[in-house]
Amino acid sequence: MDKYFRQWTTAYQTQVWSLARFLLKDSAEAEDVVQEAFIRLWQHRETLSEARVKPWLLRVTRNMCLDRLRRERPEADTAPDDLAGGEEPLEQMERSREGRKLHAAVLGLDEPYRSLVIMRDVQQHSYEDVAATLDLSLPQVKTYLHRARKTLRDQLMELRP
Structure with missing residues (x-):
């Protein structure tokens, strides 16, 4: 099962981080959520079928982001971290x-x-x-x-x- 966990981590880490980053607008908070989401995946790895891992992981990530947003402040909107290069x-x-x-x-x-x-x-x-x-x-x-x-x-x- 550890082999599958490594495969899942590699396959979904970018998508999970991207969702968390977009919802939270803060890279550090997004990293925290991603880490927590993968810890939960580790804890539930025995009970999840391979076909359900991605939707489960994205749902957990989304829910954790929404929980953080509810607990914290409605902050003034910030700009994206970087602009497109070469323009x-x-x-x-x-x-x-x-x-x-x-x-x-x-x-x-x-x-x-x-x-x-x-x-x-x-x-x-x-x-x-x-x-x-x-x-x-x-x-x-x-x-x-x-x-x-x-x-x-x-x-x-x-x-x-």
Whole structure:
């Protein structure tokens, strides 16, 4: 079973960290959550089937992030850590501004819409993986995702000059 745990860690560490980082907006907190999530995976490794590991791990990570966000402050929105390289400063600034608006709009969505957008549109998980992770049916995922995208579109249209 230890061999499987190493395989799971290697296969899913980037996805788990990316989800935690996006939800928490803080690399250090995301690392803490990822470590806790993999500790829980270690503790439950005997009871999980291989097909259920990824959705289980993403659900645990998401829930731990949401718990942290509930316990902590609603903090002022911060910009992403880095800008795309190789662009002119004006292009970087505009890209950063648009990125912050989109990032803030996504973070402003209620659950489960926020997690749906992050998992499906940002991280590009399959609809089936998203449904399993969030414990929703496939039609629910598609309906909620449609609503979330419409809400984002409406919010971003309001922000346009």
